[in-house]
Amino acid sequence: MMQEKRVPLAWTSRWRRIRLHAIPIVCFTLAVATCGWLWQRQGAAIHSIGEIDALRIDITSPAAGLVVALPHQAHGQWNLYDHVLADDVIAMIDDRPLQSEKNLVGHEVKQLIAKLDLWQTASSGQFAADAGAAVSAAVEQEHSRLAALERSIDAMSGSMTAEDFAPQPNSPELPEIVPAASRSELEALRETRYVLELRWQGLKQRLDMLAIRAPITGTLVAVYCWPGQTVHQGGRIATIAADHGRHIVSYMPEGSPVVPYPGMQVTLRSRLDRTHQVASEIEEVGQQIERVPTHYLGDPSLRQWGLPVRIKMPSDATLRPGALVDVVFHTAS
Secondary structure (H helix, E strand, C coil): CCCCCCCCCCHHHHHHHHHHHHHHHHHHHHHHHHHHHHHHHHHCEEEEEEEECCCEEEEECCCCEEEEECCCCCCCCCCCCCEECCCCEEEEECCHHHHHHHHHHHHHHHHHHHHHHHHHHHCCCCCCHHHHHHHHHHHHHHHHHHHHHHHHHHHCCCCCCHHHHCCCCCCCCCCCCCCHHHHHHHHHHHHHHHHHHHHHHHHHHHHHHCEEECCCCEEEEEECCCCCCEECCCCEEEEEEECCCCEEEEEEECCCCCCCCCCCEEEEEECCCCCCEEEEEEEEECCCCEECCHHHCCCCCCCCEEEEEEEECCCCCCCCCCCEEEEEEECCC
């Protein structure tokens, strides 16, 4: 009996069968697995909109007066959209009334020094050796304090602090052998010197306030007064917008089954470059439902409410203050 031989199937026919039967099944299986993975990843996430915190600070005048300068070092005076650094002097208030008071305090200090010298000269030969040494030490200390006060007034320096003005516990006291009248005169001179120190301390604080400085680094987005105008106490001089946002404010949609919590992971995506994503986390969660700002929404006529959350600003994010970003809250791993 002759054995039958099977005719070999051509590879083109086999490939046709694979292409018509196996490949569709494999593709369908991969598509189902991919859809399941995407559903698990995206279905467990909540999408929202966030805004980069845009910090703006109003610079106000601590005292009423005439604005004499907006002293920009390069352009003469500050103008709109100039960039300022923290502690830059933004405005100068007229200090002529305080300068007159400063000159008066300086004149009274010189008079007190002259009185102290006169008292020392008049009483130099009235005391015994021990009493004379104590009087000289007390007078020397008063001279030292008055000289420091005079230098501070002349130089307008901040070398004297509140501790310098306070009475020193180790001030040399005159012994009992010194007549009571002399001790009373020296005590009156000390009290006058202390009052002058306090007056200068308060006057210098008022003089320092006349140089209005920038509290932060940023850009001038508004200037409200110019040299020659009078500003009231608390009146606005300018407004500074910070260069960098501190955090991101977003809203968990109302009715969401997920409760946000500090530490919840989120993904941020800039609207300028949607391919670039940055990971971050929630810092704080608000306590009550609020209305979502209209500029967050694509249709301003719609009204939406949500729970506000504060999101940590990523260190590697190049996001400008006031910009909107897409936020994805990851509710499951």
